[in-house]
Amino acid sequence: MNPNLDRQPVHQWALHHLSNADLHCHSRVSDGTLQPEELAARAKANGVELWALTDHDEVGGQQRALEAAQAQGLAYLTGVEISVSFAGRVVHIVGLGFDHHNEALIQGLRATRGGREPRAREMAAGLAAVGIPGAFEGALQYVGNPELISRTHFARFLVEAGHCSDISEVFRRFLTEGKPGYVEHRWAGLGDAVRWLREAGGMAVIAHPARYGFTPTEEYALFTEFIAHGGRGVEVVTGSHTAAEAAKYTETALEFGLLASRGSDFHSPDESRIDLGRLDALSGRLQPIWLELADRVHPPQ
Numbered sequence: 001m002n003p004n005l006d007r008q009p010v011h012q013w014a015l016h017h018l019s020n021a022d023l024h025c026h027s028r029v030s031d032g033t034l035q036p037e038e039l040a041a042r043a044k045a046n047g048v049e050l051w052a053l054t055d056h057d058e059v060g061g062q063q064r065a066l067e068a069a070q071a072q073g074l075a076y077l078t079g080v081e082i083s084v085s086f087a088g089r090v091v092h093i094v095g096l097g098f099d100h101h102n103e104a105l106i107q108g109l110r111a112t113r114g115g116r117e118p119r120a121r122e123m124a125a126g127l128a129a130v131g132i133p134g135a136f137e138g139a140l141q142y143v144g145n146p147e148l149i150s151r152t153h154f155a156r157f158l159v160e161a162g163h164c165s166d167i168s169e170v171f172r173r174f175l176t177e178g179k180p181g182y183v184e185h186r187w188a189g190l191g192d193a194v195r196w197l198r199e200a201g202g203m204a205v206i207a208h209p210a211r212y213g214f215t216p217t218e219e220y221a222l223f224t225e226f227i228a229h230g231g232r233g234v235e236v237v238t239g240s241h242t243a244a245e246a247a248k249y250t251e252t253a254l255e256f257g258l259l260a261s262r263g264s265d266f267h268s269p270d271e272s273r274i275d276l277g278r279l280d281a282l283s284g285r286l287q288p289i290w291l292e293l294a295d296r297v298h299p300p301q
C-alpha cells in the first residue's frame with residue numbers, strides 16, 4: 001500500500017504561514033499518560049496546527065495519531081524518538097515524516113526495545129537492595145505497552161508508593177547514573193537510527209541537545225557524526241530547553257547548517273512543565289524542518 005496515494009496536494013495547505021508546530025510528545029504507547037486521540041484533541045485545543053506523536057522506539061501509535069489528527073483538522077507528520085548510545089551516553093534522535101509501514105524501521109525499533117524487560121528486572125533488583133521491593137510489578141501497572149517499560153514508569157510507581165514526592169526527585173535519587181535503580185543499556189547505534197529513518201523516507205533530528213551534559217568536544221563529535229550519517233535537523237525550541245539554551249542551539253543549528261525543529265516533549269498533564277503547543281517560536285533566522293518535509297505532511301482533511 002502506498003501511503004502517499006490519498007494525500008491532498010500540499011499547496012492547499014499553507015505550511016509557510018504555520019505558526020504552531022509541535023513535533024515531539026508521548027502517548028501511552030510509550031511513557032506518556034494520554035492516548036493518541038486525547039493528545040490530538042489537546043493539541044487542537046492548544047492551537048497546534050502541525051503535530052507529530054513521537055513515542056519512544058515505537059511507531060505502533062502512528063496510524064491512530066494520523067487518523068485522530070485528521071479528525072481534529074490538524075496537519076500531521078509521522079514521528080518517533082529513538083534511543084541511541086553515543087560516547088557512553090544515551091542520545092535521543094527524533095524521526096519525522098517517514099513511512100510508518102516501513103519494515104526495516106519497524107524491525108530495527110523492535111530490536112532496540114528487546115532489552116527493556118531484562119533491564120527493568122535489574123533496575124527492580126537494584127531498588128530492592130535499598131529497601132524498595134516490588135518495583136518491577138509496580139512499574140508495570142503504569143505501562144501501556146509491555147515492550148516499552150521505562151524509567152518513567154518506575155518513577156510513577158515510586159511516587160505513588162510514597163518513596164519520593166515527585167518524579168524529578170525519583171530520577172535524582174534513584175534512576176540516574178550511579179544511583180541504585182540505574183542500569184545502563186545498549187541502545188541502537190547513531191548511524192543505524194539515522195539510516196532507518198532516511199530509508200523510510202523521513203528525516204532525523206537530534207532531540208533536546210542541552211540535556212546530554214556533553215563537553216563541547218563530545219557535542220561537536222555528535223553533531224559532525226550525525227551529519228555524516230545524513231542527519232538533517234536539531235531541536236532548538238523544546239520543553240527540555242530554557243530560553244538561553246534555545247538561543248545557544250539557534251547558533252549551533254546555523255553553524256552546522258541544520259534544519260530546526262520545535263516540540264514540547266509533553267508526557268502528562270500532571271508531570272510536564274510545558275503543555276502541547278505552548279512553546280516559544282523558532283528564531284526567524286532558522287529554516288524550520290517542516291518546510292523541507294512539505295511532501296511528507298498529511299494535510300488536515
Ligand code: AMP
Nearest residue numbers: 031083149150151152167168171172267
Ligand atoms: P528510559 O528510556 O527507560 O531510559 O527512560 C527515559 C525517560 O525518562 C525519558 O524519555 C523521560 O521521559 C524520562 N526522564 C529522564 N530523565 C528525567 C528526569 N530527570 N526527570 C523526569 N523524567 C526524566
Ligand code: MN
Nearest residue numbers: 026031152267
Ligand atoms: Mn519519555
Ligand code: MN
Nearest residue numbers: 081092207208
Ligand atoms: Mn528524549
Ligand code: MN
Nearest residue numbers: 024026081265
Ligand atoms: Mn521525548
